[in-house]
Amino acid sequence: xxxxxxxxxxxxxxxxxxxxxxxxxxxxxxxxxxxxxxxxxxxxxxxxxxxxxxxxxxxxxxxxxxxxxxxxxxxxxxxxxxxxxxxxxxxxxxxxxxxxxxxxxxxxxxxxxxxxxxxxxxxxxxxxxxxxxxxxxxxxxxxxxxxxxxxxxxxxxxxxxxxxxxxxxxxxxxxxxxxxxxxxxxxxxxxxxxxxxxxxxxxxxxxxxxxxxxxxxxxxxxxxxxxxxxxxxxxxxxxxxxxxxx
Amino acid sequence: xxxxxxxxxxxxxxxxxxxxxxxxxxxxxxxxxxxxxxxxxxxxxxxxxxxxxxxxxxxxxxxxxxxxxxxxxxxxxxxxxxxxxxxxxxxxxxxxxxxxxxxxxxxxxxxxxxxxxxxxxxxxxxxxxxxxxxxxxxxxxxxxxxxxxxxxxxxxxxxxxxxxxxxxxxxxxxxxxxxxxxxxxxxxxxxxxxxxxxxxxxxxxxxxxxxxxxxxxxxxxxxxxxxxxxxxxxxxxxxxxxxxxxxxxxxxxxxxxxxxxxxxxxxxxxxxxxxxxxxxxxxxxxxxxxxxxxxxxxxxxxxxxxxxxxxxxxxxxxxxxxxxxxxxxxxxx
Numbered sequence: 410x411x412x413x414x415x416x417x418x419x420x421x422x423x424x425x426x427x428x429x430x431x432x433x434x435x436x437x438x439x440x441x442x443x444x445x446x447x448x449x450x451x452x453x454x455x456x457x458x459x460x461x462x463x464x465x466x467x468x469x470x471x472x473x474x475x476x477x478x479x480x481x482x483x484x485x486x487x488x489x490x491x492x493x494x495x496x497x498x499x500x501x502x503x504x505x506x507x508x509x510x511x512x513x514x515x516x517x518x519x520x521x522x523x524x525x526x527x528x529x530x531x532x533x534x535x536x537x538x539x540x541x542x543x544x545x546x547x548x549x550x551x552x553x554x555x556x557x558x559x560x561x562x563x564x565x566x567x568x569x570x571x572x573x574x575x576x577x578x579x580x581x582x583x584x585x586x587x588x589x590x591x592x593x594x595x596x597x598x599x600x601x602x603x604x605x606x607x608x609x610x611x612x613x614x615x616x617x618x619x620x621x622x623x624x625x626x627x628x629x630x631x632x633x634x635x636x637x638x639x640x641x642x643x644x645x646x647x648x649x650x651x652x653x654x655x
Numbered sequence: 656x657x658x659x660x661x662x663x664x665x666x667x668x669x670x671x672x673x674x675x676x677x678x679x680x681x682x683x684x685x686x687x688x689x690x691x692x693x694x695x696x697x698x699x700x701x702x703x704x705x706x707x708x709x710x711x712x713x714x715x716x717x718x719x720x721x722x723x724x725x726x727x728x729x730x731x732x733x734x735x736x737x738x739x740x741x742x743x744x745x746x747x748x749x750x751x752x753x754x755x756x757x758x759x760x761x762x763x764x765x766x767x768x769x770x771x772x773x774x775x776x777x778x779x780x781x782x783x784x785x786x787x788x789x790x791x792x793x794x795x796x797x798x799x800x801x802x803x804x805x806x807x808x809x810x811x812x813x814x815x816x817x818x819x820x821x822x823x824x825x826x827x828x829x830x831x832x833x834x835x836x837x838x839x840x841x842x843x844x845x846x847x848x849x850x851x852x853x854x855x856x857x858x859x860x861x862x863x864x865x866x867x868x869x870x871x872x873x874x875x876x877x878x879x880x881x882x883x884x885x886x887x888x889x890x891x892x893x894x895x896x897x898x899x900x901x902x903x904x905x906x907x908x909x910x911x912x913x914x915x916x917x918x919x920x921x922x923x924x925x926x927x928x929x930x931x932x933x934x935x936x937x938x939x940x941x942x943x944x945x946x947x948x949x950x951x952x953x954x955x956x957x958x959x960x961x962x963x964x965x966x967x968x969x970x971x972x973x974x975x976x977x978x979x980x981x982x983x984x985x986x987x988x
Contacts, residue, residue, distance in 0.1 A: 481799070481824075485724075525839060530687045537688040538736050542823075542836040543727040584841060595799055597820075643799055643822045 445471055445630070446655045450500035450507070457500055457507045458607050458618050465509055468498040475512075475634060475647035488639055491515070492647050495549075495634055499654070506621040508578075510549050510632060517610045518547045518637025519582030545642050546583040547610075548635040549617050552576070553628055555590070563629040563651040567594040578619050580606045582637070586619070594644070628654045659984045660790070660810035661848060662875040662882040663862070664892045665783055666908040666968055669869035672767070672781040674698055676861035676870075680785075683860045684847070689839030691736025695846035696861045697763045698783040702771040702933060706763040706784075707732035707832055715830030716793050716899030724797065724827035733835075734762030771933075778928050780910045782937075783869075785861065786833040786846035787894065787903030788812045794845075797828035809874070809984040810904060811848045819843055830899035858977040868970045873978035875904065880978040881967060882906070889964045891945050893938040908968065909934050911946045922950050 450457060452464040472494050480488065491514075498509040523537050530536050554564050555574040564573030568591035577589040577597065586606035591597040605620040624630070629651040635641035680696035697706045705711055707728035714725030737755040744753045770779025788805075792812050795803040802818035803825060805811070814825070814834070819842040826834045826843060834845045849859035857863070862870035873880025875887070885892045885906070892906035915921070915928040923929060923946055934942045952962040970976040 522839065525688050534741050535738050536686070536691055536736075537839050538691045538738070539689045539693075539730070539836065539838040541730055542733070542826075542838060543729050595801065597800075643820065643824075 443650070443652050444655050445497065445499055445652045447499040447501055447506070447626075450502040452500070452502060454503040454505050454507065454605075454620060457502055457509075458605055458620060465498055465500070468500050468509075470511075471497045471652075473497055473632060473649045473652065475632075475649055478644050478646055478648065481645065485645070486640055488641075488645065491639065492634055492636055495632055495647070495649065497632065497652075501623060504623055506623050507618060508551050508621055508630075509616065509618045510551075510634070511614060511616045512549075512634055513614050514547060514610075514636060515613055516547075516636070516638035517582075518545065519610070520544070520546070522583060545635075545637040545640050546581055547615060547637045548579065548581040548641075549608075549615070549619075550577050550579040550633045551619060551621065551630055552578075552633070553621075553624060553630045565593065566631060566648065566650065568597055569593060578604060578606075578621055580608060580617055580619055582608055582610075582615075624654055626654050630654060656790075657805055657807050657810035659808065659877075660875045660904055661788065661853065661984075662873065662886065662904040662906065663785070663848075663859070664871040664882050664885045664906045664908065666869040666871075666970075667780055667782065667910045668908060668968075669867040670698070670781040670783060671867050672698055672700070672764075673866060674764075675864050675866055676783055677763075679860040679864035680846075683849075685844075689837035690835075690844065691738075692730065692733045693835035693837070693844065694763050695833070695835075695844075696783065696785045698781050699764050700767050700770060700779050701782045701937065702779065703764075703766045703769060706734075708761070710832035711896065715828055715832070716896075716901055717791065718900065722793055722797055722828050723830075724824070725830075725832075727823060727826055728832060731761055734759075734765060773928060773930055776916060776928060778913065778930075780913075780929070782895075782907070783861070784831065784833070784895075785905060786812060786848070787831055787901065787905045788846075788848055789901035789903050791901050793828040793830060793899075793901050794825035794834055797824040798822075799824065806850070809850070809853070811850050811853075812845070813847050813850070814843060814845050816840075816842055816844075830896060830901060831903075853979055854981050856979050856981050858973070858979055862977065868976060871970065871976050874980060874983060877978060877980060877983065880980075881970075881976060884967060889948070889967075891948055891964060893941055893945060895937060897939045897941075907938065908949070909938055909942050909945055911949045922946075924950075 448468045456464045475495055477488050477490055492512050496511040500507045525537050552575050555576055564575055569575035570593045574592045579589050580586045586604050588600045588602040588604055589597050590600055608617040631651050632649040634647040676696050677694055685693050699705050714723050716723055735757055737759050739753050739755055743749040770777050788811055800818050800820055802815045821841040823836055834843050836843050858872050862872050871881040873882040875882055877883055892908050894903035894906055911923055913928045918926055952964045956962045956965050
């Protein structure tokens with residue numbers, strides 16, 4: 410039984426590797442299904458960000474299939490495909506690109522962490538305490554290449570590579586938005602910069618809006634979703650293949 | 656491999672469970688936001704649950720060259736840090752007793768002195784624990800961020816707070832559960848073997864404050880150091896759970912001859928109050944040889960002879976117990 414599981418895992422992993430390699434290292438002409446239309450919105454950036462559904466109604470939705478990364482260790486908790494699809498809407502407004510990601514998620518994995526006072530801890534009677542050490546939070550991200558290479562080579566899906574660095578606009582349901590950059594797997598680095606983003610969870614559905622710089626048509630973008638209840642963090646996540654902005 | 660390796664030896668026969676080491680460490684390193692529940696140095700009663708509870712039974716370390724990650728311990732396993740309402744009592748004039756909150760229900764060394772029974776006799780001893788600064792650290796291998804590294808100059812294992820993203824793979828991989836997650840910062844933390852002190856020629860805070868003088872510190876490959884003598888020359892100190900495969904650099908002189916009622920002077924191997932199986936569980940089968948060596952030294956001293964080993968273990972002064980050599984481990988420019 411165990412051997413059979415291992416064989417299936419290995420085959421799945423190999424297939425994924427081949428898929429990633431094809432995606433990641435070759436000059437890929439985007440397939441027709443992999444292009445994303447962008448609407449020039451008449452709404453303001455603020456109204457798009459604060460997520461009034463009216464502001465987004467005019468924008469067509471694209472359902473993008475998500476994949477699970479393979480487990481790192483065979484002792485890892487199993488990871489079922491609980492979130493098979495992320496819905497993406499894109500709008501240009503006020504010189505920005507607004508990205509709205511929506512997905513169904515049965516568990517709302519987010520908390521409000523206790524506020525840390527500005528005074529040094531040694532001057533206070535009470536310290537802020539760790540409340541839990543084994544919880545993980547829902548999150549989402551958009552990745553795109555730093556260098557504009559419209560219609561040409563998409564970087565490796567594994568956070569780019571040395572010649573093809575990527576920017577990652579990452580939003581975490583508990584810790585907020587942060588801009589990251591990477592040049593290959595394991596190199597992701599927080600830049601210390603933030604960006605405007607909002608997220609709401611309602612009726613088993615996340616709706617997260619990120620404000621990105623305006624990206625030119627032809628820019629490849631990829632999406633990722635982390636499900637806290639599945640102990641997702643790091644490379645343990647859902648990911649899409651590259652899509653191209655129209 | 657590191658060029659040199661700092662190591663520590665703790666003589667469990669001398670530990671009185673006073674937790675002065677724990678407090679020395681806490682005041683110096685973990686008196687910050689998010690660190691209340693963590694004890695980079697803790698002292699636990701053995702046999703017992705340990706801190707976090709059952710850490711020795713849930714996994715971690717290496718097997719056949721593969722990492723064996725365990726589940727993450729929970730806050731219940733560590734014990735929540737409780738705070739006292741001093742403000743109300745001392746400054747707001749409320750006539751209430753000072754009370755802890757949340758209500759203490761578990762914690763480090765919660766089962767202090769419970770121990771176990773051997774026939775009708777109780778037995779227990781204390782095991783102080785810090786990060787083992789392993790030669791083959793499972794935590795280092797588990798981190799996908801390369802946030803953990805082993806210092807080339809002295810073998811101390813440290814966790815880069817800038818690179819850490821709080822994924823906690825290291826905690827799952829460590830067989831000794833000596834890395835802690837600070838949820839307030841979103842990063843993991845661990846014992847740094849007081850390297851800023853060692854770099855100034857000063858011994859670790861836990862060792863410095865130990866009233867039982869049971870800690871010996873030095874460089875394992877320095878023939879003059881007490882740890883070299885105890886571990887490699889006299890061979891009377893062993894690491895905890897050697898089968899976990901990480902090759903720890905903290906060693907223990909096992910408890911070897913507690914008296915049993917009406918049986919004073921008999922060897923632990925002949926008629927032990929501490930079941931030998933339990934010592935084998937903690938330190939591996941070599942513990943029998945170590946106890947045999949220690950008892951031979953004891954008998955020699957009792958017969959009026961001189962035992963270099965026992966003199967060293969008494970550790971009368973700091974020069975005997977510690978040999979800190981910042982110059983030796985300095986990285987050559």
